Amino acid sequence: EVQLVESGGGLVQPGGSLRLSCAASGFTFSSYSMNWVRQAPGKGLEWLSYISSSSSSMYYADSVRGRFTISRDNAKNSLYLQMNSLRAEDTAVYYCAREGSASYSHYWGQGTLVTVSS
Amino acid sequence: DIVMTQSPDSLAVSLGERATINCKSSQSVLSRSNNKNYLAWYQQKPGQPPKLLIYWASARESGVPDRFSGSGSGTDFTLTISSLQAEDVAVYYCQQYYSTLYSFGQGTKLEIK
Numbered sequence: 001e002v003q004l005v006e007s008g009g010g011l012v013q014p015g016g017s018l019r020l021s022c023a024a025s026g027f028t029f030s031s032y033s034m035n036w037v038r039q040a041p042g043k044g045l046e047w048l049s050y051i052s053s054s055s056s057s058m059y060y061a062d063s064v065r066g067r068f069t070i071s072r073d074n075a076k077n078s079l080y081l082q083m084n085s086l087r088a089e090d091t092a093v094y095y096c097a098r099e100g101s102a103s104y105s106h107y108w109g110q111g112t113l114v115t116v117s118s
Numbered sequence: 119d120i121v122m123t124q125s126p127d128s129l130a131v132s133l134g135e136r137a138t139i140n141c142k143s144s145q146s147v148l149s150r151s152n153n154k155n156y157l158a159w160y161q162q163k164p165g166q167p168p169k170l171l172i173y174w175a176s177a178r179e180s181g182v183p184d185r186f187s188g189s190g191s192g193t194d195f196t197l198t199i200s201s202l203q204a205e206d207v208a209v210y211y212c213q214q215y216y217s218t219l220y221s222f223g224q225g226t227k228l229e230i231k
Contacts, residue, residue: 045222045225108168
């Protein structure tokens with residue numbers, strides 16, 4: 001069974017940093033590209049970032065480019081999102097998602113809540 | 119960037135009736151190389167992560183009831199629920215995965231009339 005478990009969320013002050021993790025199991029992690037998607041309270045889904053299976057390609061939404069960095073450790077079956085210079089508008093539930101046969105998100109984690117507030 | 123626009127924003131349908139949600143992309147998501155539309159639909163119920171329903175615009179994910187169907191090509195797409203059930207109350211999102219900035223529509227909230 002595919003499982004994705006996010007962690008690392010919490011309360012952080014504006015301008016601060018946070019590192020999210022996503023632990024993957026139930027599939028060959030190194031064979032799949034991964035994405036981060038977020039959802040602000042009461043709002044819709046926002047795609048944030050993509051990383052290919054070998055980390056050779058990474059893409060970012062304009063809203064986070066230059067502040068967030070996606071990475072992965074295939075040996076640890078883990079995906080990461082380093083978030084710097086956090087703003088109030090970054091407050092959201094952050095989901096990691098595994099791609100399917102193409103770049104749609106086939107499996108999703110339960111999400112981790114990030115709150116940016118003073 | 120490709121902008122995805124869904125209509126309507128909310129929809130109320132009687133049980134057993136048809137529900138139709140539309141999704142329009144600002145540019146074509148049809149690949150000429152493989153003749154596939156890079157368009158997916160997701161269902162999200164309160165307090166849950168999104169769930170994949172449809173990919174390649176019309177391919178139903180395993181385990182998804184056959185009352186859900188996707189259609190369309192190029193820039194205009196439709197998600198149809200042929201006979202609405204109570205458990206289908208949710209927010210539905212389309213997403214393009216044609217360009218590397220995988221944008222979502224704003225969502226359509228589906229309720230029971």
